[in-house]
Amino acid sequence: MSFIHLIQNKCPKCHKGQVFRAKSLFTFRPTAMQNECSQCHHNFSKEPGFYWGAMYVSYGLATAEMALVYLCCIALGTNALDFINLVVCIAVVLILFPFNFRMARLLWLYLFTNVIES
Numbered sequence: 001m002s003f004i005h006l007i008q009n010k011c012p013k014c015h016k017g018q019v020f021r022a023k024s025l026f027t028f029r030p031t032a033m034q035n036e037c038s039q040c041h042h043n044f045s046k047e048p049g050f051y052w053g054a055m056y057v058s059y060g061l062a063t064a065e066m067a068l069v070y071l072c073c074i075a076l077g078t079n080a081l082d083f084i085n086l087v088v089c090i091a092v093v094l095i096l097f098p099f100n101f102r103m104a105r106l107l108w109l110y111l112f113t114n115v116i117e118s
């Protein structure tokens, strides 16, 4: 698994085609996944419900982001139990939702591409 190709939204098999129609993972516009790679015709939809497992990845990403933001709030001098910490953490996760959605699906696809097809 190549982290550079993952961040660049590239196909896990040939590293040339795009997985999502939008090139950037950081765009706020809704975007759909391609059905297959435009270069190697690798199928991105393995089976019905394949991407349900990406919810666990998304949960892990959101948890890590909230922990990081919480630690930053504490480092900036807020009290550990301040309500503002919770508000900032939730706001950051909501802002990063489009990134988390795409990154979770890409991680799930990269995780199982070599396992299923080898």
Ligand SMILES: [Zn+2]
Pocket: 011, 012, 013, 014, 015, 016, 017, 037, 038, 039, 040, 041, 042
């Ligand atoms: Zn490909």
